[in-house]
Amino acid sequence: xxxxxxxxxxxxxxxxxxxxxxxxxxxxxxxxxxxxDEVTDRAALASNGDxxxxxxxxxxxxxxxxxxxxxxxxxxxxxxAREVTSRSRAIxxxxxxxxxxxxxxLLARFHQQFQMGSVGDYEFAGSLSLMRFEELNWRATVxxxxxxxSMEHTSRRYDNSCLHVAVSHKDGNQPHIDLLLxxxxxxxxxxxxxxxxxxxxxxxxRRADHLAVVVxxxxxxxRTRRHDHASKALNFVNRLLQTGQIGPxxxxxxxxxxxxxxxxxPRDSACHQAVHHLEExxxxxxxxxxxxxxxxRVAARPMDGTLPTVDIITRLFSTFVSTTQRYPMPTPxxxxxVYGERDFSRYGLIHGDSx
Amino acid sequence: xxxxxxxxxxxxxxxxxxxxxxxxxDDLLQHPHTPDSLRSHAxxxxxxxxxxxxxxxxxxxxxxxxxRNLQGPVPExxxxxxxxGKRGKLFLPDVSGEVFQDQWVDRKWAKSYSDSxxxxxxxxxxxxxxxxxxxQELLGELAALPEVERTAKPFDPRKAxxxxxxxxxxxxxxxxxxxxxxxxxxxxxxxxxxxxxxxxNMQPKIPSSFLAREWPLLDQYLKTNRRxxxxxxxxxxxxxxxxxxxxxxLGELPPQQRVKIVFGDIESKDLTAPLRxxxxx
Numbered sequence: 001x002x003x004x005x006x007x008x009x010x011x012x013x014x015x016x017x018x019x020x021x022x023x024x025x026x027x028x029x030x031x032x033x034x035x036x037d038e039v040t041d042r043a044a045l046a047s048n049g050d051x052x053x054x055x056x057x058x059x060x061x062x063x064x065x066x067x068x069x070x071x072x073x074x075x076x077x078x079x080x081a082r083e084v085t086s087r088s089r090a091i092x093x094x095x096x097x098x099x100x101x102x103x104x105x106l107l108a109r110f111h112q113q114f115q116m117g118s119v120g121d122y123e124f125a126g127s128l129s130l131m132r133f134e135e136l137n138w139r140a141t142v143x144x145x146x147x148x149x150s151m152e153h154t155s156r157r158y159d160n161s162c163l164h165v166a167v168s169h170k171d172g173n174q175p176h177i178d179l180l181l182x183x184x185x186x187x188x189x190x191x192x193x194x195x196x197x198x199x200x201x202x203x204x205x206r207r208a209d210h211l212a213v214v215v216x217x218x219x220x221x222x223r224t225r226r227h228d229h230a231s232k233a234l235n236f237v238n239r240l241l242q243t244g245q246i247g248p249x250x251x252x253x254x255x256x257x258x259x260x261x262x263x264x265x266p267r268d269s270a271c272h273q274a275v276h277h278l279e280e281x282x283x284x285x286x287x288x289x290x291x292x293x294x295x296x297r298v299a300a301r302p303m304d305g306t307l308p309t310v311d312i313i314t315r316l317f318s319t320f321v322s323t324t325q326r327y328p329m330p331t332p333x334x335x336x337x338v339y340g341e342r343d344f345s346r347y348g349l350i351h352g353d354s355x
Numbered sequence: 356x357x358x359x360x361x362x363x364x365x366x367x368x369x370x371x372x373x374x375x376x377x378x379x380x381d382d383l384l385q386h387p388h389t390p391d392s393l394r395s396h397a398x399x400x401x402x403x404x405x406x407x408x409x410x411x412x413x414x415x416x417x418x419x420x421x422x423r424n425l426q427g428p429v430p431e432x433x434x435x436x437x438x439x440g441k442r443g444k445l446f447l448p449d450v451s452g453e454v455f456q457d458q459w460v461d462r463k464w465a466k467s468y469s470d471s472x473x474x475x476x477x478x479x480x481x482x483x484x485x486x487x488x489x490x491q492e493l494l495g496e497l498a499a500l501p502e503v504e505r506t507a508k509p510f511d512p513r514k515a516x517x518x519x520x521x522x523x524x525x526x527x528x529x530x531x532x533x534x535x536x537x538x539x540x541x542x543x544x545x546x547x548x549x550x551x552x553x554x555x556n557m558q559p560k561i562p563s564s565f566l567a568r569e570w571p572l573l574d575q576y577l578k579t580n581r582r583x584x585x586x587x588x589x590x591x592x593x594x595x596x597x598x599x600x601x602x603x604x605l606g607e608l609p610p611q612q613r614v615k616i617v618f619g620d621i622e623s624k625d626l627t628a629p630l631r632x633x634x635x636x
Contacts (some may be wrong), residue, residue: 066467072462115516123578127526130519130522131523
């Protein structure tokens with residue numbers, strides 16, 4: 001059984017490489033004990049990027065019957081994500097922001113909206129991350145027994161992994177689009193501003209079609225936090241531009257979350273001015289340096305008794321799926337055309353400047 | 356006279372109505388409704404599994420939970436199409452719903468199960484009309500309730516939304532097995548269909564509309580994956596009513612007269628309609 005020599009890496013626990021290198025990571029070492037922990041085995045199998053239907057002995061049950069491992073249902077490691085990007089037209093969205101800024105709520109909202117119907121013009125066509133989506137959403141369900149909705153804190157180990165969802169346009173004439181959602185931990189976000197090396201290790205951002213910087217609307221209401229949150233949003237984008245991880249190939253989004261908290265503040269208050277100023281700064285400083293700029297204000301899981309801003313979130317999702325600067329988006333095909341054919345096979349995830 | 360073996364897979368989470376349907380079809384083949392209906396031409400050599408709970412089914416009692424590791428022969432029904440003379444043996448393994456839930460939780464399946472998928476003629480996918488497809492979100496008023504002393508339970512995959520579990524089970528079949536044909540025919544069987552007619556029930560009365568509104572994730576998945584699954588949606592009542600209704604008056608009728616199946620806006624008692632379509636007979 002393998003583990004990692006890096007203290008922060010949980011490969012030995014769940015098979016997830018903190019650097020997203022899977023079983024090829026040079027930091028992996030053989031641990032002393034080989035356990036039969038099936039979860040570990042499964043995760044390790046899944047993370048190596050090889051055939052996940054590999055046959056293993058079913059030690060947990062009879063010891064006689066053979067079993068086959070299925071897709072793990074959690075976030076895809078880079079090596080798995082690369083397989084997705086090489087087999088089909090894929091869109092990668094990196095989402096970053098401070099701890100508890102609402103990134104995960106936004107991702108969970110996409111999953112919830114598909115459980116209620118199509119999202120805009122897009123229908124659900126499959127997902128390799130359904131288990132993880134359900135886990136993320138668990139503490140926001142009545143069944144969990146929680147008195148108030150909350151989200152799991154995203155660990156750093158997911159910095160270089162992606163949730164997967166495939167969608168299909170309602171007209172039915174286009175191939176499925178694979179959407180990869182890279183949820184960067186709120187712990188990493190300030191560290192990436194502090195240290196160039198941390199930022200450079202955010203490998204998915206190099207391949208990202210979209211970078212969504214999420215700013216906590218609740219923090220913007222609080223005068224003790226708003227200036228730091230606003231500055232960090234600007235600095236984070238500046239850092240990524242500086243390293244070349246984003247640029248004209250990237251569509252930038254500024255997403256102000258928890259709009260319910262923002263709306264509760266008087267319209268002429270300083271918090272609204274600060275949000276407006278931040279949006280202006282993004283426009284002024286970045287719009288000419290990236291492939292496009294969008295500004296959003298959303299409430300994915302409002303706590304004031306109102307319902308989520310479904311229309312805005314739908315437009316945001318549709319923008320993610322339908323726009324990219326990396327390659328031309330296909331026009332609808334005539335209905336007689338066989339769909340599902342491979343029409344794009346490119347842009348694997350490559351670390352460093354070798355892209 | 357041609358005779359063939361047909362293997363169907365019956366998919367569904369626990370208590371979805373799978374076993375009741377098998378019993379109902381068995382009774383219906385023996386008591387066909389019309390001269391053209393599919394009918395039994397003989398009894399299979401080993402009917403021990405079917406006969407075990409038959410008395411309970413016919414009396415309208417709730418059937419025992421299907422065991423996870425069921426031993427013994429697969430329920431086998433011998434049928435004949437009177438209009439063509441075509442005969443066949445229908446194998447309907449009564450797989451426990453927990454087996455599918457185990458696949459979702461453990462992310463693995465038995466190789467023997469995977470091998471059996473290579474001989475499939477079609478799938479019957481069961482879900483219940485009277486159970487929610489998704490977990491309820493803490494939204495709106497629910498999210499704004501006064502704080503009380505309650506601790507969230509840790510995530511239990513078995514408590515994940517039913518439609519999410521079923522979609523992943525279908526993804527396993529589509530992505531991890533060598534199916535004999537693409538697309539594979541699949542019937543969505545919405546069981547306990549009688550409950551949608553209860554007074555005050557505003558749910559759609561057409562099965563395809565019901566699926567689109569009540570189980571949207573599954574509906575979208577089937578619509579966007581037509582190259583993998585060709586589907587039809589049926590509303591089915593294999594028992595004919597709720598336990599209370601069976602106790603009060605429905606139980607007076609023989610099982611084959613209590614049953615109900617709806618396809619589109621057409622209602623009948625021919626529960627073999629999905630089988631006819633799946634098997635092409």
